[in-house]
Amino acid sequence: MTVQLDSPGIASVDEASSTEAELGHMFDQLKALDAQILEVIKRRSELSQRIGAAAEAAAATREAQAEEMAVLNRFQELGADGSALAMTLLRLGRTRA
Template structure:
């Protein structure tokens, strides 16, 4: 006996709508995480800029540089993409000029 997948006896519509519903839920969760990540990155950049200003005033630039290297190490578990992400975070946190 052969059954066609598009034959009236097979409910493919229910499977498609369940998958669409799951995708919608997953996309919503990713969007929420993106919003949280963006908020955390902004806060991190503000803190890093304050650290840079205090380090410059106090002459603690070596400590700040050592911490930047530690950031690279922390994100190393993500491989090359982790290094790129760490460098981006460091750039975002540098004191803005002008």
């Protein structure tokens, strides 16, 4: 039995290295996005904590609660995972006592 190297389903060495290079590039992009996401989440948490402290000082708890519901609604398009993500963001942004 003879197998041709150019048969469908059998990757050549060049195709394999090209795929590995492409994967490496995509993983690098993910790492960069993760770093950006982490930085934005930190900024969001700090701002949310400042807002929470200001709302508490001004007795504006209803406004803060309404905004939390708006956060949940904004992430609704991601389904159940979006709700979980929104809840996590809200927890990260709550003022620490």
